[in-house]
Amino acid sequence: MTSRTLLRLAMAGAVVAGSLTALSVPAQAGNAPKTVPVRLLALNDFHGNLEPPTGSSGRMVDENGNTVNAGGAVYVAAHMKALRDANTIEVAQGDLIGASPLISAAFHDEPSVDFLGKIGVQVSAVGNHEFDEGYAELRRIMFGGCHPVDGCSPAGPWKGAKYDYVGANVLFKNPGEKTDVTQSLSANPQVKTLLSDWGVPALPPVSIKWMNGVPIGFIGLVTQTTPNIVTAEGIKDLKFVDEVKAANVASKILKLFGVRAQVVLVHEGDQVTPNQSPDACSAIPGAGNRIATQVDPEIDMVLSGHSHQAYLCRVKDPAGQDRLYSQGGSFGRVITQVDMQVDTKTRDIVRSSVVADNHVVTRDVDPDSDTVTFMDFWRDKISAVANKPVGRISADITNVGTATGESPLGDLIADGQLAATKTGGNAQIALMNPGGVRAPLTYLTSPASEGDGVVTYGEAFTVQPFNNLMQAVTLTGAQLKTLLEQQFPGGPNNQPFAKILQPSANLSYTYSRSAAWGSKISNIKIDGVPVTDTQSIRVAANNFLVGGGDAFAAFKEGTDVWSGPLDIDAFVAYLGQNNPIAPPATTRITAVD
Template identity: 65%
Template sequence: MSSASLKRLAVAVVAAAGAFALAMPTASATPARDNVKDKAEVIGKGKEKEKTVPVRLLSINDLHGNLEPPTGSSGRIADETGTVVDGVGGAAYLATYVKQYKNKDTVLVAAGDLIGASPLLSAAYHDEPTVEFLDMLGLSTSSAGNHEFDEGYTELKRIMKGGCHPVDGCSPAGKWKGSKFDFIAANVLDKKNKHALAPFYLEKINGEKVAFIGLVTATTPSIVTASGIAGLKFTEEVAAANRTSKFLAKRGVKAQVVLVHEGDQVTPNQSPDACPVVPGLGSRIANGLDAEVDLVISGHSHQAYICKVNDPKGNPRVFTQGSSFGRVLTQIDFQIDKNTGDIVRSSVVADNHVVRRTVTPDAQTVAFIDLWKSRTSAVANKPIGRITADMPNTASASGEVPLGNLIADAQLEGTKTGGNAQIALMNPGGIRAGLTYAGSSAGEGDGVVTYGEAFTVQPFNNLMQVVTLTGAQLKLLLEQQWVGGPNNQAFTKILQPSSNFTYTYSTSAAWGTKVSNIKIDGQPVTDAQTIRVAANNFLVGGGDAFAAFTSGTDLWSGPLDIDAFAAYLGAHSPVAPPVANHITVIP
């Protein structure tokens, strides 16, 4: 099929509403690049006699704008022997690995959350630096992740199409030109039931067509602020992918790869090339996809694995994920049969490469990062407080994270005046990194916390809010931390309490009866009393399946969470790590 024919196929998606149960994108929703990229076929002597052609995929996921090397636990991972190693990840080292493993048959793809929840270096300019870095790497396409919607659908379109930010204006680099790649998602629809993003991307490699079908977790509405996904619908992943797969197959596109921002958990400290996974939402999708789909590249759970699952016809296909923060580069090699245009499943070989910082960092990327560091240094390196010891993002046996308790205390203090808050609760997923006592290369000194470090801990710029809950509603909210309730909590999520709030939970009790002995300032909470509860707007909107928050009344909005955190550190320095004794666990 010629390049022109491929482009006609992509455009045909727009007009093919009758081929799907749900309408395909309108012309305005289809990226201007027609979602097609051709690679010139290289034909040498005797090439026409070969029955297969090689393809190499390199993939990443969940970069989250980590241009600089991630620190603490975010910069560690188990290697191929299962040994946890330090000093992994970072854009300059990832670029070296990409260039090392890239050949003429290579396509670089991703499985979402490349931007959003990013350190200040990227977030200060709405992740434009990270997207520019990905363009430098040669990224062809990525599924959307839930964090791509953190600043809203309109902002995601700006990132792809270009233009200056409507509020903050242009970055020091000038007018944003837009990305050279597009985010894709077959299961995201707008108000008119049209695809909000292109459902797939086509690339021609050595004369053969490969389709990449994008999916984002259907749980996105429960884990993204409501304003970020206003007007969008996130449909069940397998059905959306299978409709797209059938559409492609009918038009002769047999080599199909799914990029899905959903994944599974693994046994701690297993090799990144190991399997099995703990079966979850990722496995459900990987097993359920149409038999035409040959490979499944996943993300979201920040794990590393190389697995095989059976498709609906019982044939094995590879199912992978490459950790997060640029710590792993996934390599997948396979052959495409020139007669059928399909991937030869038996030829598929996958490998997860740990991105170690023992290699020479890519010079172009180093210079690029240094440029953006100079543009953000004045803000990033500003001292805002001091700590007396490391505060890692690590949970105690009860689920408490001392840093989470500290953040909750800061949020309580920042919402007492005006909001009349009595307690504060922080979602654990919003704590993106720890605080390290040792000074950084910026030279701020041991124990000093800079604004950039605090922002890395809390990068979402969520608004602090306060609502009134009854004691009974508060107990229900705490019960919603565990799997088993009507809100379909995917896994246990222990909210981080402010220091004046205590309770007990039973590990063996049935859902609905797990929580007892709730106290505020040492006084028992009754079902009928009213309590002013502070949390970020993500939680107050029912995020992370904490639906009880949406029953709150007398909503009050206050400062940004990062501002409350910075103010608290400044007012109480030096701050010692809180003792994780607010939650008592009984059998």
Template identity: 60%
Template sequence: MTRRRTILACAAAGLTAVGLAAQPAAARPAPTASVRLLALNDFHGNLEPPSGSSGRAIDENGDTVLAGGAAYIAAHLRQLRNPDTLTVAQGDLIGASPLLSAAYHDEPSVQFMGDIGVTASAVGNHEFDEGYRELLRIQNGGCHPVDGCSPAGPWRGAKFDYLAANVLKQRGHAERPILKPWTIRRINGVRVGFIGVVTKTTPSIVTPGGIKGLKFDDEVAAANRAARELKRRHVRAMVLLVHEGDQVRPGTRPDDCGAVPGAGSRIAREADPEIDMVLSGHTHQQYICSVKDPDGDPRLFSSGSSFGRVITEVNLKVDRRTGDIVRSSVKADNHVVTRDVPPDPATEKFVQTWKDRVSAIADKPIGKITADLTRTPSPAGETALGDVIADGQLAGTKDLGAQVALMNPGGVRTDLVYKTSGSEGDGVVTYGEAFAVQPFSNVMGVTSLTGAQLDALLEQQWTPAGEKILQPSANLHFTIDRSKPIGDRVSAITIDGAPLDPSATYKVAANNFLLGGGDDFTVFTEGKNQVLGPIDLDTLVAYFNAQGTISPPPLNRISGQ
């Protein structure tokens, strides 16, 4: 058709050539796509607002404010979200949880995480507290093999993907991750890959029996394998969710980095340069950092405190042509989950439902205290609450022949405070409060160690990874000297007032975490004639019942500096 005929045809149709030419061309998409990530880490089942120091955070003004609680998390997330948002997490969402969540094997917390839109999370070490098979149940669904279904009915599984690129199990002739190593999400027309890894130290900080047959590979090696796999699938925008982190220098403002380089920043520096950012957890610290990747390019490295007190917001742009994150566009901030906003009503109702279900157990008084029993250490590392727990463990294992008891400090999760937390009255300790102190349901046991082995065990309180002072029962005393080399710091060990006999045999009580070599106390695994007894929490409850009222003991069982 000639140009003239084209014009006539257009005119016949009620159009003009001028009008046709005036039609705008199809709008081209922007060269980059905006994406917002909102991240949580180390929630530990804190559906209710955490109390004490665990419920406070430092805001952007440097002020200490109340923070955390599921209903406030939901409210803040609603304010922070836009249409291009993905919500992720960095592990320890469950485990070491308050009774409200733990009584039902943390199903309430996992449901809450799904309800607020978490789409992927790295596994944390505490996800293995009840063993990896229980973690698989939490991911995939099904009722608990011992306790059955919760009051909510059959568990349907997590609504999000747990990622575990470095947790391997032999399958046939190959080692394969027990859960997905990575996952891909599409948002605003682009694809983002998420990789999850957990600290490779997990075998030393969880009950060994629950992870038997698993290998915890180096985090960087596993992340790099996953990155190569994502690249083969033409995914170039990559985020590493890692349950490992660094500490923070004292006095650091929350908007500063201030991180003391450690295991977390090693991962952030050494991981494949295809990985664009590293969101971390585990150390319960709060920081926003920039590190150099192996190619020398800047890479975000962040952590968002713990117990639901902080939400990390990351804004970024993805190049639509290459599919990669534009590093220069990455902006991050840690938002404190303050309690000065209206709590989310649906979440409040959800939490109250579970409170009602567990209240008959949680509110039962077990005894009284005359003052706070805290985890505040003496110069030698001894704590009042640790001492009381060790005393209760010794009393609860006497019928198994125990002569002394030792408690790991990391298993004491919160303080017992004198001031009432509800309607029970000042000084009254409830089952729920005791559970918050010892939430792991570890089994107590007694093993036989020679005096020389007990001495060697106490020397294992110091490792290159740090110090962990065991809390002794009242009849065990020793002196420490941190100025001496590791392996020669403990002296003057006495039991019932008598010097330790290196050749004699002593029956030592401890929880199964320690007896299995947890926290690198490997000498425990050399013990003989091990027998198991009650749950650790049950020994504490029975001790309170027997004593009636307990006062803070003097911190004189461990001497030295």
């Protein structure tokens, strides 16, 4: 790491001669204001959506109950400018990068990080997708340097993010690891004691920003389920610990520095009752609510992400006081505005003054001219690849699951993966994780005007942006049944909610909604033939799943691992070989009560 670490405390005035000191509170003059205003503007789960997202991913229910087109960098920038005032700090709650469309992903998301810095983001929590290419690549994104394999992008040497990435619950597994984060923190004996009982931070846990003479402390957190949803190799040296416990340690560190105005930026959230106003408290209490209600009472508000929902809630902290708990959708479709007053004597947020509003990033405003120029540059660099036709479809192919959890696009991808792994991998069936199907394929032509029904490489990449390797492993019939059981909560793999794997056309089975875990799956057939417990089956999946991702631990029991093409290459090849493709019938999985 470079010296751009931890809190940028040197800038904040909290590092003196190598030791941490509390921030002094000056005596108030008689005419000094009792409070000063601070505005936060927050984004979450941007996922490199520089272009306006399409399909359902590009629409949002507004405050009046209308569904409107939303998102796109030129409109995010325009709305940010309109909402920004002299008291503003811009923040984010993670997944700004990763699972990104081609215009960003082709250059390892440097365009998106650059854009977010240009519009004024100052601090962000890390999300699980910040680890998609591993911890070493995240450090490169944070601190600069050209990609070790692909080299510098067309914009030249990468200078690093203009904003701070923070993650208080990301620790090294090795307690002997030494970093400049720990060296900076350990200069204070009290902080050193906290860390000795806690662990070795792999990322700066907090960031301090000053506004109108008062310090605001931001605590970064990422879902502790990250090891289950990113490729294991890239984070093999890290552990992701309980968010509440990490937040409370970080809060104590901020308090030791004299920072009383404390904001959690957490990449974890809750699902909502559908089709509600973005300003409604529609969140159904879950993992995000647990954090929002249990973190230390010193923490004044919790801005969340990860679940891609929009809500504004007031929850009770452990001391019974109200605090804000919010999220702003995803893909740059919503900006959360939080206005508050900070007491100049105590330097704490006056919670009764907190007012929040989720603004939908509508496309009925003039696009930001600087961002138009920025986008033109990157479109030009990627256009030849992005606009190349790779196949045709006869109708929209959606990634929305049916009542069984099966989606037409998920099934199509699984079919392509099986076709790509039969030769070499000897695959007999294929399974695709639903979270990896990031966007629908739409029949109508895109702004590139390639024609109705034409699928371009850029559109295919938006569907499958992870560049995972296709692999095949051998499982027994009994292990395959266990794997399918692991789609549901209640088992030892601790699946938080049902995640229905998308099957290739030659695999069918039935699941029971009411049966106990371990007895939910029945009638498994391959090519119409019942599967026995002892038979060997070659199963194809991406390397994320094969490594046990999404809590599918049974995949790790597979033997004779074979690696083949990238998943995007398998998908593109299948599109090209089957023209035109109609939406597959979602009849491979049967659900009974």
